[in-house]
Structure formats: C-alpha cells, structure tokens
Amino acid sequence: MTPLVSIVGAAETDELGKLPGMSAIELAAQATRNALADAGLTTGDVDGIASAELSPVDLADYLGVRPSWVDTTSVGGCSYLAHVRHAAAAIAAGQATTIVVAHGESGRSRVGQPPWRHTPGGLVEQFEGPYGVVGPVSTFTLGALRYMRTYGVTPEKLAAVAVAQRRWAELTPRALRRKPLTVDDVLSSRMVVYPFHLPECCLVTDGGGALVLVSPQRCRDFPKRAVQVVAAAEAYDSPTAAGLADLTSSPVFARSSAAAFAAAGLSPADIDHLMIYDAFAHLPLFGLEDLGFVERGGAADFVADWRTAPGGTLPLNTNGGGLSYTHTGMYGMFAIQESVRQLRGEAAAQLERVETSFVQGVGGGTFTAGASLVLCRDS
Amino acid sequence: MSGKPVPVATPETQPFWDGCQLRLLRIQWCDRCQQHFFYPRVACPACGSPASVRWVDASGRATLYSYVISQLPAPGYEPPFIIAIVQLAEGPRMLTNLVGIDADPGVLTLDMPLEVDFEPRGEMAVPVFRPSTASAA
Numbered sequence: 001m002t003p004l005v006s007i008v009g010a011a012e013t014d015e016l017g018k019l020p021g022m023s024a025i026e027l028a029a030q031a032t033r034n035a036l037a038d039a040g041l042t043t044g045d046v047d048g049i050a051s052a053e054l055s056p057v058d059l060a061d062y063l064g065v066r067p068s069w070v071d072t073t074s075v076g077g078c079s080y081l082a083h084v085r086h087a088a089a090a091i092a093a094g095q096a097t098t099i100v101v102a103h104g105e106s107g108r109s110r111v112g113q114p115p116w117r118h119t120p121g122g123l124v125e126q127f128e129g130p131y132g133v134v135g136p137v138s139t140f141t142l143g144a145l146r147y148m149r150t151y152g153v154t155p156e157k158l159a160a161v162a163v164a165q166r167r168w169a170e171l172t173p174r175a176l177r178r179k180p181l182t183v184d185d186v187l188s189s190r191m192v193v194y195p196f197h198l199p200e201c202c203l204v205t206d207g208g209g210a211l212v213l214v215s216p217q218r219c220r221d222f223p224k225r226a227v228q229v230v231a232a233a234e235a236y237d238s239p240t241a242a243g244l245a246d247l248t249s250s251p252v253f254a255r256s257s258a259a260a261f262a263a264a265g266l267s268p269a270d271i272d273h274l275m276i277y278d279a280f281a282h283l284p285l286f287g288l289e290d291l292g293f294v295e296r297g298g299a300a301d302f303v304a305d306w307r308t309a310p311g312g313t314l315p316l317n318t319n320g321g322g323l324s325y326t327h328t329g330m331y332g333m334f335a336i337q338e339s340v341r342q343l344r345g346e347a348a349a350q351l352e353r354v355e356t357s358f359v360q361g362v363g364g365g366t367f368t369a370g371a372s373l374v375l376c377r378d379s
Numbered sequence: 380m381s382g383k384p385v386p387v388a389t390p391e392t393q394p395f396w397d398g399c400q401l402r403l404l405r406i407q408w409c410d411r412c413q414q415h416f417f418y419p420r421v422a423c424p425a426c427g428s429p430a431s432v433r434w435v436d437a438s439g440r441a442t443l444y445s446y447v448i449s450q451l452p453a454p455g456y457e458p459p460f461i462i463a464i465v466q467l468a469e470g471p472r473m474l475t476n477l478v479g480i481d482a483d484p485g486v487l488t489l490d491m492p493l494e495v496d497f498e499p500r501g502e503m504a505v506p507v508f509r510p511s512t513a514s515a516a
Binding site for chain 1 (some may be wrong): 382384387389392417418440444451452453460462471473475495505507510
C-alpha cells in the first residue's frame with residue numbers, strides 16, 4: 001500500500017475535561033505545540049494549517065506561523081479526517097510540505113468558543129429547528145427507535161455499547177469517566193432523550209489535539225516511527241434528519257468506508273483496530289454494520305457479547321470513545337489520536353498487535369458528513 | 380405558543396409557509412420524476428430541473444417513522460415532548476412534533492397513522508402531527 005501522507009507528530013492537550021483557564025484557540029495551540037514537539041519540529045517548520053470552527057488563519061497568527069496553505073473545512077466532528085485527506089492532496093501537489101491539522105474546543109467551559117451556528121432562514125433552522133431541537137442530541141438520536149424496532153434491539157443491548165466502552169475507559173487514565181458501569185446502571189440513569197440515557201450520550205468537554213503531516217518520502221526523518229495514511233474518503237448527505245434516505249443506518253458511513261476500503265485494497269477482515277465516532281450509543285452499532293464488520297442487524301448482539309470490549313475479537317473505541325474518554329463537540333481528532341497511539345504502541349489500553357486501524361468519523365446534527373481514514377504502521 | 384421558535388422564510392420557501400397559515404401542507408411535485416419532495420426548493424433534487432416542479436397540497440396524512448421524547452429544556456417547550464420523523468402519505472419525510480398524545484412510549488407506536496395540524500408561531504404557523512381521527516387507516 002502506497003501511503004497518501006504520513007503522520008509524524010500527534011498529540012492532545014496536556015489535559016482534557018473541564019479547562020476554564022484555557023480558550024479554544026489556546027487549546028488548539030497547545031495541542032499544536034505538543035504535536036510539533038512530538039515530531040521534533042517547531043512552528044517555523046509549518047507551512048500549512050487546517051482547523052474547523054476555529055479559523056486556521058487566526059490559529060496560525062496566534063502561533064506565529066505565516067502559512068501558504070489553509071483548510072477551513074468545517075463539516076462537524078469528522079472535519080479533521082477530511083483535513084487529513086485534503087492535506088494529503090495538497091502535499092502531493094506541492095502546495096505545502098508540513099501541515100498541522102489542529103483541533104481546540106472549549107465545548108464545556110465555552111471560553112473564546114464560537115456559539116453554535118444559527119442561520120435564520122437556513123434549511124435546518126426553518127424546517128427542523130422550530131420543533132424543540134436543541135442540538136445534535138435532538139436529531140442524531142431520531143433513527144434509533146426505528147433501528148431498535150427493525151432489528152429487535154432491546155434497551156439493554158443499546159446500553160451495552162456504553163458499558164463496553166467504559167471497560168476501555170477503565171484502562172485509560174486520561175478518560176473522563178472511568179468508574180465501572182453496568183447495563184443496569186445505564187438503564188437506571190437519567191433519560192436525556194428517550195431512548196437515550198445519560199451514559200448513552202457523549203460527554204461535553206474541553207480539549208484539543210493536533211497532527212503533523214508530511215510527504216511519505218520524508219517520513220523517516222522524524223523521531224518516531226510514522227503512521228501512514230493509506231486511504232481516506234469523504235461522503236456527504238442531507239443536513240436535515242428527515243432528508244436522510246434511511247435512519248436505521250448511516251449512508252455516509254457506508255459510502256465513505258466503502259471508498260476507503262476500496263482505495264486501500266483492504267476489507268474489514270484486514271483491520272486490527274477500529275474507531276467509530278460515538279456521539280451517541282447507536283453510532284457504533286450503525287458503524288459496525290455500515291462498514292461491513294457485522295451483518296445488518298447484528299451489531300447489538302455483537303457488542304452485547306463483549307466482542308468489541310477489552311479481550312474481544314474487534315477492539316473498538318479503545319480510549320473509551322466520546323461516551324467515556326472525551327467529547328469536546330468535534331470529537332474526530334481524538335479518534336485519530338487513539339488510532340495513532342495504538343499503531344505506535346503508545347496507547348493506555350494498548351493492544352498486542354496493531355498493524356492496521358480504521359477511523360470512521362461523522363459530522364453534523366445528524367449523519368450529514370462521513371469521513372474515513374485507513375492508517376497503518378510504517379513497514 | 381409564545382416562546383417557541385418562529386421560522387424565518389426565504390423567498391423560495393414562502394409558498395410553503397403561506398400554506399401553513401391557510402392550514403395547507405404544501406409540498407412539491409416533479410412532473411419529470413413523478414415524485415414529491417420536501418423541503419421546498421426551486422429545482423427538483425432528483426433531476427435538477429426547475430421547470431418540472433410545481434406546488435401541490437399534501438393530504439396531511441402521515442405515519443410515525445421514528446421519534447425521541449426530549450427531556451431537555453427548549454424555548455417555549457415543557458419537557459417531556461415528542462420530536463418525530465413522520466412519513467407523509469406522498470412519500471417525503473418531515474421532522475415535526477406530535478401533539479394530542481402523551482409523551483409515553485407505551486402509547487406511541489411506530490407506523491401509527493397521523494394527520495397534520497398547524498401550530499401558530501408568531502405571525503407564522505408550523506405543521507405538527509396528531510393521531511389520525513379517521514376510523515380505519
């Protein structure tokens with residue numbers, strides 16, 4: 001597999017969680033400094049910056065960088081996966097040599113954090129916003145009951161998603177929620193939007209992460225063994241929940257993952273480690289099916305049999321995910337970070353053998369954007 | 380219904396919102412594709428043609444595709460309340476609220492028949508859905 005681009009630096013902010021002493025831009029900047037240090041580089045080496053809600057031009061100036069390439073793609077939590085794809089193309093085209101993809105979000109403390117986008121007369125604002133929708137929690141969740149009824153998924157099995165991921169978080173000191181969790185604990189927790197209890201909804205935290213990307217031709221010039229991006233894909237669908245063709249699966253999961261697998265020449269059987277963006281507990285279930293790891297309707301049994309939990313055959317969301325590790329609002333960066341750690345052998349819940357990792361992101365108020373990365377150890 | 384969001388129309392969507400004030404659920408039909416679509420826009424999203432699109436009055440009949448019961452505070456709403464995706468008899472789906480039925484999973488059955496109603500919002504009105512009063516669906 002010929003790499004598209006190489007990840008030679010990767011890091012998160014020093015801390016994750018509730019960080020009222022840091023603004024969104026400083027979260028991104030600290031993560032960038034940490035990632036550059038990880039790569040043995042300084043800000044003077046950077047000629048391209050990508051970030052989503054936060055302007056990469058602002059971030060560049062704050063860091064003292066004068067870039068000749070930026071990417072402002074902001075399509076929700078999978079934006080950073082899309083940035084990796086765009087950066088790979090830019091580096092291959094000679095538009096930049098050293099690109100930082102940065103995320104910083106004061107999602108909990110909301111210090112220097114832009115408000116949720118609201119466009120009067122916008123599509124979502126006109127046709128879905130007026131119905132008591134208060135964010136993705138109101139709309140991402142809408143298909144779950146249909147899915148549960150279609151495939152006979154019980155509340156206990158939906159709860160098992162949160163429990164399986166908590167088992168990974170128990171092994172992860174940086175995870176925000178580490179207390180052991182049972183299915184009964186989930187089902188006796190506060191209902192947020194039926195059928196989702198509090199542990200079945202993502203955390204809301206402050207934090208950041210950054211990646212340093214270079215051409216594969218340069219990837220051996222850095223202190224750590226590179227992580228190779230061997231395939232990347234994106235897919236986009238309706239920003240409206242009612243506009244999605246199916247709410248018992250995610251068409252963008254299916255489209256972007258199929259394109260990424262095809263580009264990599266790999267299939268799910270070739271993947272050692274999997275990250276699926278888990279803003280809500282049904283997303284890993286949809287992802288397992290849409291990506292082709294489990295047959296349609298079989299994901300809830302698969303997870304409830306602890307096949308994705310520590311000791312299982314398919315390690316999934318091994319940092320604890322958005323449900324237990326951290327979720328700033330645009331979680332995709334943290335999913336990539338965990339894949340990089342696993343491939344480098346640096347993860348808290350380190351797996352024994354990881355040659356390939358698949359990262360599936362999603363973005364928007366529902367399954368609007370999807371992006372996939374296939375990552376490998378440098379051979 | 381003070382306090383609930385008042386939608387802001389655009390020139391292209393104004394006929395839909397004008398319909399709501401007349402208690403008409405106006406959606407669009409493409410003569411070329413022989414199908415309805417929603418939300419309103421100038422050209423058919425299936426074939427891209429503006430010429431083949433016309434407004435039609437939907438029957439107002441729908442079925443419950445899926446829903447959540449929100450326990451979260453929202454402007455003008457008293458939790459718990461129902462946010463639903465309904466499937467119009469004509470085909471398209473809409474996000475809406477269910478009214479005239481308890482926010483209780485015990486009485487909310489997927490695929491139950493529904494009919495449109497209209498809820499005033501300032502100078503506007505928005506379509507909501509209630510259990511069908513027709514005898515046999």
